[in-house]
Amino acid sequence: PLQSNSNDGDAIKVYVRVRPLTQGTGLTTDGDRSLCLAVTSEHTVRLNSKPEPRNFTYDHVADMDTSQESVFSFVAKNIVESCMNGYNGTIFAYGQTGSGKTFTMLGPNELTDFSDELRGVIPRSFEYLFFLISREVEKSAGAKSFLCKCSFIEIYNEQIFDLLDSASASLFLREDIKKGVFVEGAVEKYAASAAEAYQVLSMGWRNRRVASTSMNRESSRSHAVFTMTLESKEMGQGVVNIRTSQLNLVDLAGSERQRDTHAEGSRLKEASSINRSLMCLGQVIMALVDVSNGRSRHVCYRDSKLTFLLRDSLGGNAKTYIIANVHPGSKCFGETLSTLQFAQRAKLIKNKAMINEDTHGNVR
Amino acid sequence: MASTNSREWKAVCEKFRQAQDLSEIESRKDPENDPFRSKYKARELLKEIHCTVKNFEVDDRENEDRETDGQSGEHGDGEAINGGVHQVHAGDSRAGLRAAKLGVIEYYLGVNHIETEELSAGEEYLMTCLKLLDECTVTRENVSLLIQVRNQLGILWAGRDETETAQGFLEKAESIYTHYMKEDGQPPLDLVDFFVLEEDAPSQQERIRRFEMAYTHTLYYLAQVYKNMGQYERAGQYCHSTLQRQLKFSQFVPLEWAINAATLSQYYITKTRYMEARHCLAAANVIAGLAGEVPSEAAAKESEVEYEKREQLRQKRAEIARCWIKYCLNLLQDAKKLLEDNIGELDLDRQEELQRARRGEEEEKERGRKTAFLFDSTDTFDSICSQEEKVSCIFPLSFDEARAIFLVGQNYVTQAKEYFEMDGHVTDHIEILQDHSALFKVLAFFEEDLERRCKMHKRRVDMLEPICKDLNAQYYLLICRQLQFELAETFYEMMDLKLAVAEKQDQPDAHTIKKFNHLCSASIKYYQTFLDSIRSPEGKFPEKLEDDVLRPALVAKFRIARLQSKIITGNLATQLENLSLSLESYNFVVQYCENHPESKKSVETELELSEEMVSLLPIKINRIQGRIASSN
Numbered sequence: 001p002l003q004s005n006s007n008d009g010d011a012i013k014v015y016v017r018v019r020p021l022t023q024g025t026g027l028t029t030d031g032d033r034s035l036c037l038a039v040t041s042e043h044t045v046r047l048n049s050k051p052e053p054r055n056f057t058y059d060h061v062a063d064m065d066t067s068q069e070s071v072f073s074f075v076a077k078n079i080v081e082s083c084m085n086g087y088n089g090t091i092f093a094y095g096q097t098g099s100g101k102t103f104t105m106l107g108p109n110e111l112t113d114f115s116d117e118l119r120g121v122i123p124r125s126f127e128y129l130f131f132l133i134s135r136e137v138e139k140s141a142g143a144k145s146f147l148c149k150c151s152f153i154e155i156y157n158e159q160i161f162d163l164l165d166s167a168s169a170s171l172f173l174r175e176d177i178k179k180g181v182f183v184e185g186a187v188e189k190y191a192a193s194a195a196e197a198y199q200v201l202s203m204g205w206r207n208r209r210v211a212s213t214s215m216n217r218e219s220s221r222s223h224a225v226f227t228m229t230l231e232s233k234e235m236g237q238g239v240v241n242i243r244t245s246q247l248n249l250v251d252l253a254g255s256e257r258q259r260d261t262h263a264e265g266s267r268l269k270e271a272s273s274i275n276r277s278l279m280c281l282g283q284v285i286m287a288l289v290d291v292s293n294g295r296s297r298h299v300c301y302r303d304s305k306l307t308f309l310l311r312d313s314l315g316g317n318a319k320t321y322i323i324a325n326v327h328p329g330s331k332c333f334g335e336t337l338s339t340l341q342f343a344q345r346a347k348l349i350k351n352k353a354m355i356n357e358d359t360h361g362n363v364r
Numbered sequence: 365m366a367s368t369n370s371r372e373w374k375a376v377c378e379k380f381r382q383a384q385d386l387s388e389i390e391s392r393k394d395p396e397n398d399p400f401r402s403k404y405k406a407r408e409l410l411k412e413i414h415c416t417v418k419n420f421e422v423d424d425r426e427n428e429d430r431e432t433d434g435q436s437g438e439h440g441d442g443e444a445i446n447g448g449v450h451q452v453h454a455g456d457s458r459a460g461l462r463a464a465k466l467g468v469i470e471y472y473l474g475v476n477h478i479e480t481e482e483l484s485a486g487e488e489y490l491m492t493c494l495k496l497l498d499e500c501t502v503t504r505e506n507v508s509l510l511i512q513v514r515n516q517l518g519i520l521w522a523g524r525d526e527t528e529t530a531q532g533f534l535e536k537a538e539s540i541y542t543h544y545m546k547e548d549g550q551p552p553l554d555l556v557d558f559f560v561l562e563e564d565a566p567s568q569q570e571r572i573r574r575f576e577m578a579y580t581h582t583l584y585y586l587a588q589v590y591k592n593m594g595q596y597e598r599a600g601q602y603c604h605s606t607l608q609r610q611l612k613f614s615q616f617v618p619l620e621w622a623i624n625a626a627t628l629s630q631y632y633i634t635k636t637r638y639m640e641a642r643h644c645l646a647a648a649n650v651i652a653g654l655a656g657e658v659p660s661e662a663a664a665k666e667s668e669v670e671y672e673k674r675e676q677l678r679q680k681r682a683e684i685a686r687c688w689i690k691y692c693l694n695l696l697q698d699a700k701k702l703l704e705d706n707i708g709e710l711d712l713d714r715q716e717e718l719q720r721a722r723r724g725e726e727e728e729k730e731r732g733r734k735t736a737f738l739f740d741s742t743d744t745f746d747s748i749c750s751q752e753e754k755v756s757c758i759f760p761l762s763f764d765e766a767r768a769i770f771l772v773g774q775n776y777v778t779q780a781k782e783y784f785e786m787d788g789h790v791t792d793h794i795e796i797l798q799d800h801s802a803l804f805k806v807l808a809f810f811e812e813d814l815e816r817r818c819k820m821h822k823r824r825v826d827m828l829e830p831i832c833k834d835l836n837a838q839y840y841l842l843i844c845r846q847l848q849f850e851l852a853e854t855f856y857e858m859m860d861l862k863l864a865v866a867e868k869q870d871q872p873d874a875h876t877i878k879k880f881n882h883l884c885s886a887s888i889k890y891y892q893t894f895l896d897s898i899r900s901p902e903g904k905f906p907e908k909l910e911d912d913v914l915r916p917a918l919v920a921k922f923r924i925a926r927l928q929s930k931i932i933t934g935n936l937a938t939q940l941e942n943l944s945l946s947l948e949s950y951n952f953v954v955q956y957c958e959n960h961p962e963s964k965k966s967v968e969t970e971l972e973l974s975e976e977m978v979s980l981l982p983i984k985i986n987r988i989q990g991r992i993a994s995s996n
Contacts, residue, residue: 082901087901175788178834180836180840268519268530269588287599288600289631296693296697296799296802297633297694300623300687
């Protein structure tokens with residue numbers, strides 16, 4: 001009954017998942033069994049901050065015992081279904097390094113087959129998608145056919161790399177009037193089954209790790225975006241009806257690395273070395289311009305690559321779920337707080353573009 | 365003190381040089397897993413230097429005591445600068461020099477600790493530096509250090525969310541600079557001057573450059589501090605001063621500077637300060653020009669470097685063009701606000717009154733032009749002025765004046781579109797078209813001839829309609845809605861104009877009626893498409909409208925209602941049908957507001973009229989029904 005709270009109009013939904021405490025993994029919490037938060041209902045979590053504990057409310061809060069299957073059915077099922085109906089969908093995983101993002105999205109390391117109970121949201125989405133596809137094809141008795149393409153890119157330092165072609169140079173984002181924002185020149189691989197899609201994913205994922213050692217990049221400093229483009233063709237009375245939709249699965253960089261992009265506090269940008277230009281002056285001015293009184297103005301500083309790429313997911317007509325992963329250990333208090341706050345703000349993320357409508361309301 | 369050419373001193377200088385190298389050059393190559401290796405090495409060297417300098421101090425202690433007795437109290441203005449703290453040494457006395465020398469090392473140690481994320485230790489060093497110098501008057505030997513140490517402390521405290529403490533340090537740095545330049549103004553020493561051999565010392569010019577740069581940074585940090593404190597006006601001022609100084613001392617990257625200036629113009633626009641906005645934009649044009657020629661397409665194909673450069677230059681110039689478009693647009697729109705009467709038409713009396721007032725101000729205009737905010741680089745000043753001359757910065761009061769600004773804006777539209785092509789830059793391209801349409805819309809306001817006005821709106825339709833058809837709503841829902849609404853409004857406006865023209869004629873001919881009805885139905889169609897875009901995937905209209913579409917949706921319903929009732933027809937049955945549809949839409953507005961009282965305030969006027977129509981229309985409908993019945 002409480003589920004009906006989350007009405008369909010919301011562009012973005014937030015699912016908070018609390019991971020179990022870890023042992024012997026080298027995380028900061030080793031040995032310390034005390035917790036900084038408690039799941040108080042299926043929508044709320046209480047953070048033991050001082051002096052007053054703070055409560056946060058989300059579309060769903062999953063405690064430490066939540067199964068992978070349950071995460072999938074809550075978050076992804078609906079999104080995969082609407083993808084079949086021609087709508088775009090996006091699932092983000094957000095959280096501090098070590099908070100369980102990869103486990104949630106992918107499953108345990110070195111996962112190889114689909115029988116593993118611990119497999120994550122992505123393999124389960126593949127299975128479900130292809131299950132739905134074959135059911136549709138059967139039902140339509142051949143009148144309907146599907147085509148599924150996968151691409152996998154990584155955004156690091158505001159540059160885009162193709163994980164399916166590790167030899168490629170950095171790529172550019174472009175926009176097309178019909179197909180929206182896309183990465184120009186990104187490799188697209190066809191997948192005819194869940195296993196094939198998973199193969200593409202793991203190939204790219206491996207590239208991501210290789211990259212992290214050979215080029216001194218940490219995987220947690222990059223965003224990885226796996227995109228499935230689903231094209232359905234329906235023949236009927238001599239007319240061919242084509243529909244396309246996209247499913248984006250996004251593993252965001254560790255939240256602790258994102259302080260710069262989500263810079264809030266009052267840290268000053270520094271012009272440390274004498275010859276460097278004052279890069280962030282523009283950001284300061286931009287903030288001034290932003291608080292303007294509704295006048296039309298142009299801001300020259302562009303969105304980050306990630307928000308540009310997923311622009312449609314952030315408040316268009318796409319279905320979007322953010323999975324915020326948190327670690328309950330006391331020592332993670334700071335990061336957990338910032339993740340919970342981010343997740344709450346995420347609900348407010350909307351494309352602010354307004355209708356150009358005269359507001360002074362002259363009625364003639 | 366050890367003499368400056370002793371072997372011992374040479375060793376100190378060598379160590380210092382090494383520490384600088386390690387900290388500034390070597391450290392960039394440090395591995396990820398040991399990121400501060402060079403910084404730690406530099407720190408050790410600095411500590412050794414610190415020890416040596418301290419030892420010199422012990423040797424010289426006796427001299428120091430004697431000297432300070434004679435010097436105290438002689439430097440009145442120094443005291444003023446240091447805020448009334450009692451000074452013991454002149455900055456250029458032996459004791460003062462020693463303090464500066466030690467201070468420099470404390471400063472570098474402080475910065476070193478901050479860079480290696482040991483903030484508290486860093487703070488301690490910086491505070492020691494400050495304390496050493498607090499006992500000295502401000503002189504050319506220590507003024508640079510005094511400013512830089514406060515810059516660092518400002519950054520440090522801002523990082524701790526203690527904005528006011530940061531502000532204190534930075535404002536002090538600012539006043540030290542101002543006083544020094546007023547009272548003394550001699551080229552100051554640089555921080556490294558104390559620890560380099562004569563042959564390695566920076567040139568006079570370089571010293572000045574570094575000193576002025578440090579102060580530019582002070583202003584730059586203050587701009588950020590004021591922004592963080594919500595003092596936007598001051599922040600804007602400091603951004604402006606920062607840019608101005610960068611230009612004056614040739615400390616800038618042209619493209620970046622140009623973009624910053626162009627962005628600042630947008631701030632001025634929001635404050636209706638068009639003279640300043642224009643100055644920023646003119647300067648942006650000139651400085652962007654310094655970034656060099658755009659490489660040809662052929663060259664870009666040959667090399668990646670040329671490709672990047674071409675891309676950068678074209679993009680930034682297009683961005684600046686877009687800032688100009690906004691300038692022209694806002695200037696026109698603000699003038700319109702000034703001139704319109706209560707139904708949004710040009711108020712002729714008001715126009716004459718303003719024109720008269722302006723003639724009176726004409727002579728004062730030149731005098732009133734403030735020079736304080738000008739970007740006064742001698743090299744570029746003339747070019748900036750000639751850029752400014754191309755467009756006015758005062759409100760246009762007549763069609764000709766408005767047209768001149770419109771044409772400048774339109775010219776920039778063409779420029780911006782060259783880079784932001786539809787293919788590849790859909791959103792940007794459409795935004796530019798929307799501005800172009802808005803330029804036509806506001807120009808039409810100044811046009812008195814109704815037919816010509818109508819033609820201007822037709823231009824808007826011609827540029828927006830094809831895109832609206834092609835744009836994929838799955839990816840561009842919000843833009844689609846904006847276009848649909850704008851098209852609906854434009855047709856609506858044209859309908860109104862045709863109506864006004866028709867009212868002047870005795871009996872509109874069939875052609876005019878046909879045209880009029882076409883405009884009505886086109887407008888209805890787009891309002892309806894807009895309303896349909898709000899429906900759920902299952903085709904259901906939402907019970908409760910989201911905030912961002914609330915007013916547009918209700919206005920759309922209201923306009924549809926009015927349009928339905930305007931359609932001209934000789935057929936009574938059709939007229940009856942149209943009026944029923946009209947009533948239905950008026951009813952929707954009234955019903956919705958009844959069910960959601962909180963929405964009333966966003967559509968006050970429309971609601972009032974809708975309520976009136978809901979009570980009047982049934983009478984009219986009844987009358988027609990009566991006529992139909994009687995004619996049968």
